[in-house]
Amino acid sequence: MSALLALVVRSSLRRTSWLVILALHGAGVIGFVAAWARTNGVPLWQASLLIQLQGVERLGCAVLLTWVVARVWSPQSPDGGRRDISVSVITGTNARAMASARAVVSMAAALAFVATVAPAFVAAQRIANAPGADLTIVMLSTCGFATFCVGLTSVAARVITRPLMVWVTAAAGACVAALSTELLPDGWLRASVPAIVGATLILGAVLRASPPRWLTDATDDEEVANV
Amino acid sequence: MLRVEHLVALTGRPGISFEAAAGECVGFLAPASAARRRCVDALALLRRPLSGRMLIADVDPAQQLDRARRSITAHLPEAIDPRLTAGEFLDAVAALRSRSGGLLRDSPAVILDRLGLSSKTRLNTVAARHTAAMAAALLPVVDVVVLHDPFTHLTDGARRRVIEQLRQLSSAPTAIVVTSGREDDVRAISHRVVPWEGLR
Numbered sequence: 001m002s003a004l005l006a007l008v009v010r011s012s013l014r015r016t017s018w019l020v021i022l023a024l025h026g027a028g029v030i031g032f033v034a035a036w037a038r039t040n041g042v043p044l045w046q047a048s049l050l051i052q053l054q055g056v057e058r059l060g061c062a063v064l065l066t067w068v069v070a071r072v073w074s075p076q077s078p079d080g081g082r083r084d085i086s087v088s089v090i091t092g093t094n095a096r097a098m099a100s101a102r103a104v105v106s107m108a109a110a111l112a113f114v115a116t117v118a119p120a121f122v123a124a125q126r127i128a129n130a131p132g133a134d135l136t137i138v139m140l141s142t143c144g145f146a147t148f149c150v151g152l153t154s155v156a157a158r159v160i161t162r163p164l165m166v167w168v169t170a171a172a173g174a175c176v177a178a179l180s181t182e183l184l185p186d187g188w189l190r191a192s193v194p195a196i197v198g199a200t201l202i203l204g205a206v207l208r209a210s211p212p213r214w215l216t217d218a219t220d221d222e223e224v225a226n227v
Numbered sequence: 228m229l230r231v232e233h234l235v236a237l238t239g240r241p242g243i244s245f246e247a248a249a250g251e252c253v254g255f256l257a258p259a260s261a262a263r264r265r266c267v268d269a270l271a272l273l274r275r276p277l278s279g280r281m282l283i284a285d286v287d288p289a290q291q292l293d294r295a296r297r298s299i300t301a302h303l304p305e306a307i308d309p310r311l312t313a314g315e316f317l318d319a320v321a322a323l324r325s326r327s328g329g330l331l332r333d334s335p336a337v338i339l340d341r342l343g344l345s346s347k348t349r350l351n352t353v354a355a356r357h358t359a360a361m362a363a364a365l366l367p368v369v370d371v372v373v374l375h376d377p378f379t380h381l382t383d384g385a386r387r388r389v390i391e392q393l394r395q396l397s398s399a400p401t402a403i404v405v406t407s408g409r410e411d412d413v414r415a416i417s418h419r420v421v422p423w424e425g426l427r
Contacts, residue, residue: 002322087306092297
């Protein structure tokens, strides 16, 4: 598994610089706290700095995390994942192992995202004089939303061929989901529902690689026409 | 080592049957076509055939796909990410083959050197990916090697080195199946050339 993880990490790192994306994300969040700390939040929006920071973080996840995850899963294609199945033949491993490696690397990216901004959340909680329980809920909610972003992008990458369209679809879907999550009545629900949905989507993306451990059967007329 | 019975990979095409013994290289001469591509995919265990049966070292892939894939390898340049280096790709192949209990003919660096590649060669050209794919096919000790247009995009020097390696491979207990549209390619390494009308 470690060899597969190394292969996926190397490929995805060379498609996009995680460090640059993480730095961009961290700088955006820290900049937000620095800019609005004195006024305890954006004046036009009367929520606490901590809650506003959560909104900014979600926007960051929706735009940047989906980009990173799209690069981890790219290039996939809806023909059953020819590259992953080819790797499976060359390495003598199960095709599911490659999809699992992609899922693990994607979740590692999500954790790195959350870890990058955790200090800013702690600072925002102290500036806003919010209770510690609020910080816990906001951090869990952030983890849940990051999981959702990973799941949505993973599924998008399994059904959409063009990497750019994978990112656009996932980013738009994540923005809608971020707004929808706010309709949930309770903080714990806002943390747990995206996490459960995200984990289910990731599982679906991995399992989708398993049934067609062969490529799709010989009924794909488009591929025949292209040969 | 490899037995194929009435294998049909594309609707409306006749089935193919042949056997390849250990140490034997069977060549198929057929121009590029959808039928040939489908048959090669089926032989390389990429795509499920429509009908027919294969046995690889007495293992039926329809029943035990994972086990069959440990006994076979193929020349598949499309598996290679162009952002990797030859060393990174081949090291990963070697690690995964070893982990599943497979043996290696040589170290990745030695195989790459024989084919004229360095470990640091970036696989961002078609020729480099084709050569690295050939190195990956030559790396593990397996029962069957499937080669599809193995010399396409290779330089003359690389072609010569690959032919030399494949001739050495046929002295090992490995069956080789090669398909190509070029007769000189097929004849350069095959012990026998089978007419494959169904692939036209």
